[in-house]
Amino acid sequence: MSYNISRSPTQQRTYTPIFKLINDARERLSKTKHKIIVLSGKGGVGKTFVSAMLSLALASEGYRVALFDADIHGSSIPTVLAMHGMRLYASENGIEPTPGPLGIKVVATNLMLDSPDLPIIWRGPLKSKAITELLAKVNWGENDFLIIDLPPGTGDEAITIVQTIKDLDGAIIVTAPSILSEVIVAKAINFVVNNGVKLLGIVENMSYFKCPKCGSVYYLLGKSTGEELAKKYNTKLLAKIPLDPYIGEALDRGVPYYIEYPDAEASKAIRELARKLIEIFQEKTPE
Numbered sequence: 001m002s003y004n005i006s007r008s009p010t011q012q013r014t015y016t017p018i019f020k021l022i023n024d025a026r027e028r029l030s031k032t033k034h035k036i037i038v039l040s041g042k043g044g045v046g047k048t049f050v051s052a053m054l055s056l057a058l059a060s061e062g063y064r065v066a067l068f069d070a071d072i073h074g075s076s077i078p079t080v081l082a083m084h085g086m087r088l089y090a091s092e093n094g095i096e097p098t099p100g101p102l103g104i105k106v107v108a109t110n111l112m113l114d115s116p117d118l119p120i121i122w123r124g125p126l127k128s129k130a131i132t133e134l135l136a137k138v139n140w141g142e143n144d145f146l147i148i149d150l151p152p153g154t155g156d157e158a159i160t161i162v163q164t165i166k167d168l169d170g171a172i173i174v175t176a177p178s179i180l181s182e183v184i185v186a187k188a189i190n191f192v193v194n195n196g197v198k199l200l201g202i203v204e205n206m207s208y209f210k211c212p213k214c215g216s217v218y219y220l221l222g223k224s225t226g227e228e229l230a231k232k233y234n235t236k237l238l239a240k241i242p243l244d245p246y247i248g249e250a251l252d253r254g255v256p257y258y259i260e261y262p263d264a265e266a267s268k269a270i271r272e273l274a275r276k277l278i279e280i281f282q283e284k285t286p287e
């Protein structure tokens, strides 16, 4: 359903009511079994890294995974997944997700730009509309998991997602020792709980550094308090992911870290995280 709003004949534009977009989004996502948001109270803690690598880990266990980069301004999922020069295309079924590594279906605003360097200069209402429209127009198909990488904080994008996808299955909160300020984590947790989304647990990224030569463990960003935090907020500590300089090296080289270094300690922690999610949802092993 769409309406012609008549101005002068040359100014005619067609509008689709927002409720129609929301309904379309829900319909399009109805064949996706588990929809999970990944958020953090603060930027730079590795939320995008965790969302992207978790998607790869789930895909490598045989699950059908879609990954939505809901960070309109800071869209960086395609870079982390080394999807250089790739684009979203439209078909008669809608916008087709771009196939990423291991066949994951990736949707990100950076995949729509002529150049990934172009900034998107949009205020809240436009960002919300863009997110709803993408959710409604993408041909998501059938998936076991949809991972949604939210921008830092609890702003427009996060609100739009929780209001549009009413049947979200849960939220993962990513944090790091340096910003383990209780207030910041509490804000993210309160956002999740107040919106009726199940809190699946906390991931402590950049948790520690293990010397590859002597095996000594160093808490470079500060004392790890993931366990205490999880206990305090009555949730699980899903993973402690170490600092690994090869994460930056893989990014610079343009290769997906989880695929390039599957035996690294950080990849093992991400694999454990994926397996915990599979367990939480009691997913059957794909044939």
Ligand SMILES: Nc1ncnc2c1ncn2[C@@H]1O[C@H](COP(=O)(O)OP(=O)(O)OP(=O)(O)O)[C@@H](O)[C@H]1O
Binding pocket: 040, 042, 043, 044, 045, 046, 047, 048, 049, 050, 071, 074, 076, 151, 152, 205, 206, 207, 241, 242, 243, 244, 245, 247, 248, 251, 266
């Ligand atoms: N465990 C880690 N060890 C080393 N580097 C890491 C680790 N996790 C993430 N990084 C690096 O830290 C930087 C920030 O990560 P990322 O972009 O995933 O954070 P973010 O929380 O999504 O940030 P934003 O605020 O932009 O959304 C990136 O350069 C990433 O490669």
